[in-house]
Amino acid sequence: MSPGLRAAGGIVKKSGKKAAGGFTGIQFHKGKGQHILKNPMVVQSIVDKAGIKSTDTVLEIGPGTGNLTMRLLEKAKKVIAVEVDPRMVLELQRRVQETPYAASLQVIQGDVMKSELPYFDICVANIPYQISSPLVFKLLTMSSNFRAAIIMFQHEFAMRLVAQRDDKLYSRLAVNTQLLARVHHLLKVGRNNFRPPPQVDSSVVRIEPRRPPPPVNxxxxxxxxxxxxxxxxxxxxxxxxxxxxxxxxxxxxxxxxxxxxxxxxxxxxxxxxxxxxxxxxxxxxxxxxxxxxxxxxxxxxxxxxxxxxxxxxxxxxxxxxxxxxxxxxxxxxxxxxxxxxxxxxxxxxxxxxxxxxxx
Missing domain, CATH: 1.10.8.480 (Helicase, Ruva Protein; domain 3)
Structure with a gap:
């Protein structure tokens, strides 16, 4: 399986010192999609392209230990982070405590596909790739009137989402998604921007639900x-x-x-x-x-x-x-x-x- 990519924080060195990011690290599991986005310019680019307002509530899926989370907190009124790994939850809470953003962060521990999602304006997600399509359609068929979702996908999957007729990758996935949303490719992220590098490149896609939704069964x-x-x-x-x-x-x-x-x-x-x-x-x-x-x-x-x-x-x-x-x-x-x-x-x-x- 190709893993999803997390904007996760630092890892422990053998010396026991804190790694970059200011945390005692935890061991990341490649099979669970836990890769460190080590390039701060990419993190900042994702935040900038999300178009976050100071009044927004941001839903972050897969925050890892919080590199992206901290940047989101600088922009948004509130960040709700959904994380399935309890170790990551603990690291994220440690990172934000005693900062000006502690009261602006809500952490939900659980599987996003099994969780009832609260109100949000913008979604930012770095996810295991095996839930890419189910997550897209969960978001697009929920009743929440969110403005956009900015999600990191495997590059080929992202290209399938944005494909137009006559494109080689045009498929049911593109047709179904584009019925419900406007989809834009924002940024390609090479595998070397992560530690350890995954086997595939990634892309960030912006998904804007059509409002009102089409009157179609x-x-x-x-x-x-x-x-x-x-x-x-x-x-x-x-x-x-x-x-x-x-x-x-x-x-x-x-x-x-x-x-x-x-x-x-x-x-x-x-x-x-x-x-x-x-x-x-x-x-x-x-x-x-x-x-x-x-x-x-x-x-x-x-x-x-x-x-x-x-x-x-x-x-x-x-x-x-x-x-x-x-x-x-x-x-x-x-x-x-x-x-x-x-x-x-x-x-x-x-x-x-x-x-x-x-x-």
């Missing part, structure tokens, strides 16, 4: 996008002619029709405003191993789950699906060439024809 959206990126360089006509795709879509239609007859709406049957398992297939640690055409998280229709099974669908339903593609001029188009507006228009056309991507 996210499970329907992700189901469509998942299908389209099953083979992103194949035409949509070829994808939607697959027996497994047609069988699942017709099954979805039957399920929704049954719910309607019993007076249960689709919205009541599911939480339509969440990617239930965001990032399941696209954790950055698995980038090299994953299928390039099955990226990002979510719970959409996945025909690959039905391989080896007999697929049944009606000709009338197939004709209806293909008629939608023809009506939008999408039959010969490919997912890698579609914009956000193209996907939105296609989803609306399918739904208008009672074709759904989430049961």
């Amino acid at each position: 996210l499970r329907e959206w992700d189901g469509l996008v998942r299908l389209c990126f099953l083979r992103k360089n194949k035409t949509l006509g070829a994808i939607f002619r697959q027996a497994s795709v047609l069988a699942l879509l017709e099954a979805n239609a039957a399920t929704i029709a049954a719910l309607k007859t019993t007076g249960i709406t689709q919205a009541a049957a599911q939480d339509a405003n969440m990617f239930e398992a965001a990032g399941e297939a696209d954790n950055a640690a698995d980038i090299d191993a994953m299928d390039e055409d099955d990226e990002a998280g979510g719970t959409g229709t996945n025909p690959t789950q039905l391989r080896g099974k007999k697929h049944k669908f009606s000709q009338a339903f197939k004709d209806r699906v293909l008629a939608v593609l023809d009506s939008r001029g999408m039959t010969e188009r490919r997912a890698a060439k579609l914009s956000q507006d193209d996907f939105l228009a296609l989803l609306a056309a399918f739904n208008a024809a009672d074709i759904h991507f989430s049961p």
Whole structure:
């Protein structure tokens, strides 16, 4: 696994003296993403690019022993630091005590993916890379009206987030993220800026949630996008002619029709405003191993789950699906060439024809 990177403080030398940063050190675990960001210019650049106001509450995820935390405290009204490692929590508390910033720091010990996050204006995060995608979608689907998140990712993952159509790295991850947020690449951070150096370079990305969020059923959206990126360089006509795709879509239609007859709406049957398992297939640690055409998280229709099974669908339903593609001029188009507006228009056309991507 490729570790996430922490802006952590100093380490203990064999002499027992305090290392740079003013702390008795602790042993950092590479496997847990604990690397020291040793370049103070990079730390300052992250703070500057975050655009922090003096009235802001900053949520910092993965503070380590506090190099970045101290710079954030100089700018913000309050910093809430979420750290899973109790040793790091202790070091951070020691570092800030008896400073003017002691009352401005709140430390939460726990796993950020399992924690209920408090109110914040800006998020700054240096995280284990294996939670990159789940964290992005946790932040983007929460109700808090935060202004932006500035997060350090593995460089390749960051490039997938910001990719545009026609880019080689354009994927479900990019489409899903950019539906919910504006994403900007801020800064590439070479591996030599860390001690010990990780195996990969990193990048800092700014994510600004769209306010208000788009009026889209996210499970329907992700189901469509998942299908389209099953083979992103194949035409949509070829994808939607697959027996497994047609069988699942017709099954979805039957399920929704049954719910309607019993007076249960689709919205009541599911939480339509969440990617239930965001990032399941696209954790950055698995980038090299994953299928390039099955990226990002979510719970959409996945025909690959039905391989080896007999697929049944009606000709009338197939004709209806293909008629939608023809009506939008999408039959010969490919997912890698579609914009956000193209996907939105296609989803609306399918739904208008009672074709759904989430049961």
